[in-house]
Amino acid sequence: MRWLWGILLLMSSVVLAESTQIFVDSSDAQKTQVELFEFTSPEMQQQAIALAKSLRCPQCQNQNLIESNSPIALDLRLIVFEMKNQGQSDQQVIDYMTARYGEFVRYKPEFSLRNAILWGLPVVVLLLFILRSALQITRRNSNS
The missing domain is CATH 1.10.8.640 (Cytochrome C biogenesis protein)
Incomplete structure (x- = not known):
């Protein structure tokens, strides 16, 4: 039943897009x-x-x-x-x-604080992951 609703929704969106002319050609x-x-x-x-x-x-x-x-x-x-x-x-x-x-x-x-957070946060998370992984490896090696 869900797939039927999905198909109907898809068909209605195509009809709506054609009728409202979302992409209009440039005029001469x-x-x-x-x-x-x-x-x-x-x-x-x-x-x-x-x-x-x-x-x-x-x-x-x-x-x-x-x-x-x-x-x-x-x-x-x-x-x-x-x-x-x-x-x-x-x-x-x-x-x-x-x-x-x-x-x-x-x-x-x-350059702004917002952009710095956007680009810097993944790097900080990666560095924290590497640091934590290295600490866990050294703890396992010292316990063995």
């Missing part, structure tokens, strides 16, 4: 607006492209804003281009994107 107007964007100088264009390559697409997760063709990536790429063209610094653009989409949008998140 969007693509044209991004592709024909005019920068004030070639240097500004290089800086904006480099900055957009350092930011992750919120939808694709494994692509940067330049590589992704999702609608959200095109919108964000246009925002990056406009902000850079207005003379804003890379840090201002990164701060804007981080405030809106969180640390996830950055490939290289800032």
Whole structure:
């Protein structure tokens, strides 16, 4: 009976996904607006492209804003281009994107206590495991 409910749930989620159009194609107007964007100088264009390559697409997760063709990536790429063209610094653009989409949008998140715990806790647990194992082995060897 459970497998029947599982199948019904799976089928309903597929129908719902098709009806709500979760993944929508980029419009031609969007693509044209991004592709024909005019920068004030070639240097500004290089800086904006480099900055957009350092930011992750919120939808694709494994692509940067330049590589992704999702609608959200095109919108964000246009925002990056406009902000850079207005003379804003890379840090201002990164701060804007981080405030809106969180640390996830950055490939290289800032060092913080939260990130240190996230990356450091497994190392500390591994070291404690090795230390405890070594102590138990030395106790067994001394008792034998």
